[in-house]
Amino acid sequence: MGKASGSGADRQRCGSAAGAVPALARQARRNRDFLADARHPLCRRNGRAVSPLYTWQDARGGRARAGEEAAGESHASLLSRLSGSSVYSGYGSATHSYNRENGLVPDGAASLCTIGDYAAMRLCGACEPVMDATQAAAIGLFEPETGRFDEDVIVEAGMEPDLFPRVAAAAEEAAVGRTNDGIPVYAAIGxxxxxxxxxxxxxxxxxxxxxxxxxxxxxxxxxxxxxxxxxxxxxxxxxxxxxxxxxxxxxxxxxxxxxxxxxxxxxxxxxxxxxxxxxxxxxxxxxxxxxxxxxxxxxxxxxxxxxxxxxxxxxxxxxxxxxxxxxxxxxxxxxxxxxxxxxxxxxxxxxxxxxxxxxxxxxxxxxxxxxxxxxxxxxxxxxxxxxxxxxxxxxxxxxxxxxxxxxxxxxxxxxxxxxxxxxxxxxxx
The missing domain is CATH 3.30.420.40 (ATPase, nucleotide binding domain)
Structure with a gap:
């Protein structure tokens, strides 16, 4: 998926999601060219994509890291070792690790997200993705006990914690915003x-x-x-x-x-x-x-x-x-x-x-x-x-x-x- 376009000005619409109107929730589809537990486009601060969509089939996170000190260790293996949990080659964190090392992170990138997060954000013209815990687990380096990404591991692996999105901690936080018709939009689930x-x-x-x-x-x-x-x-x-x-x-x-x-x-x-x-x-x-x-x-x-x-x-x-x-x-x-x-x-x-x-x-x-x-x-x-x-x-x-x-x-x-x-x-x- 390349850069996405939307109609109207970008606007933040994160009011209450309660109401009698029908609600929308997205799921990151495991279908054809993109997969749900797969990955992210990177977004600017205005909520527009600045990268392609990377799926788990891309698997670049399984490639060896550069440098003699890496000794052939892959990006996924590095993150698995540092976090003590399994991070597979197609996970978003492993993909991002590879992209960062190889200078492939676009200028102006403000946040990574899944395709479902991006779709929800664009539906209501929001500027910041809201990620459900079910999606965060598929990115990797997510700690369910704290509801946060492991910033210590992210920093140790040479990545930027600020690029990992906010994870909704409660139902009211999962409201991304509303459509032009006033329909509440909730964070995508896995x-x-x-x-x-x-x-x-x-x-x-x-x-x-x-x-x-x-x-x-x-x-x-x-x-x-x-x-x-x-x-x-x-x-x-x-x-x-x-x-x-x-x-x-x-x-x-x-x-x-x-x-x-x-x-x-x-x-x-x-x-x-x-x-x-x-x-x-x-x-x-x-x-x-x-x-x-x-x-x-x-x-x-x-x-x-x-x-x-x-x-x-x-x-x-x-x-x-x-x-x-x-x-x-x-x-x-x-x-x-x-x-x-x-x-x-x-x-x-x-x-x-x-x-x-x-x-x-x-x-x-x-x-x-x-x-x-x-x-x-x-x-x-x-x-x-x-x-x-x-x-x-x-x-x-x-x-x-x-x-x-x-x-x-x-x-x-x-x-x-x-x-x-x-x-x-x-x-x-």
Missing amino acids: DSQAGFIGGAGIRKGTLLVTIGTGAQIALYSGERVLAEGLESRPMPGGGWLLTGAALAGGKSYELLERFLREAAELAGGAAPERLYSRMNEAAEAELDRLEREGIKPELTVSPSWLGSRSEPEASGSITGIREDGFTVPGLIAGFLQGTVDELLDMLAPLPAGLRAGIARIAGTGNGIRRNPAMRRLLAARTGLPLRTAAMTEESAAGAALHAAVMSGLYRSHEHAMLAAGNAGGQLEG
Whole structure:
């Protein structure tokens, strides 16, 4: 995203957000070219962008720092070491560290923010971004206990504390301003949190599994839990959202579809237009065969084609290949099973009590919604009923429900989730 334009003069409009008019809240979308837990444009003091939008896929924070004293350490590794918490290569703080060292911070930059923060600011012509704690956690170096960014680490890493935005400490502080029509605008919330509010239906005991372009799991906890491979981020209204993300997700299926299409062309034919549907049907037929014969799949697929957040250089693999087991349906089913296993294996480090409290699975994303075989594998692996969310565009729905809570239409996020009726939907298993 380049420089943004707006209509009218820039103006500060940070009055009360209470009122009977509908409210707006943004969520930083995990969609296409920008991602929610990804990063920031830099803004001038007049609230206008002076930089492109950097997403987590840019990953420049994973590059080695300059100088012999760095000894090949990346910017993300430096910030992780100094803060004692995980800072990944795509986090905004790691991206900014790289940009500062390489002279890429534009003159006149006054604050960094996420794309959701910027959109909220521009909606009401504000000059300063207001960041929700759910977004601050995705920038990195945020201390949930104090509600502030760790200035000591920021300074030690050679960055400027003043460029890190103010984080709203209470509901009334989350009001960014009002639109020209008087509609209150609230600080953007994280895409993962918005997706959970819009897709889980029931807050406690629901494991939300999302498979789209990427893939992730999300589980609510009343207390902060630190577990290897999982992030613990603040939830609107209190509590924590434990998330684990796989970079490939639906890209694995896309990779396989492209391979099969090329194979068909190499054989002198043409792949069908609806190849994904044919793949889904083949996977279901393979699962039926395995069930009838009482055997397990022979192929084991590790879908780390794009690496992982903790190991960017990791690669995928296909093992267990035997003469009678290397079939196209077996390969398709193996890819789906690999995606399911990669996600659900992330639950292993959780405390036993929290794992035992999972009572239901909610599925979102086209990789689940449009693929019966994927739903079947998720239900089989967990032994729990899986429901696809009744609403599509769950993150947008969650942002709307959050705005309704902030404006007083619902007394809590849990009440809003239940009132939205999203505990229904298609049942699998």
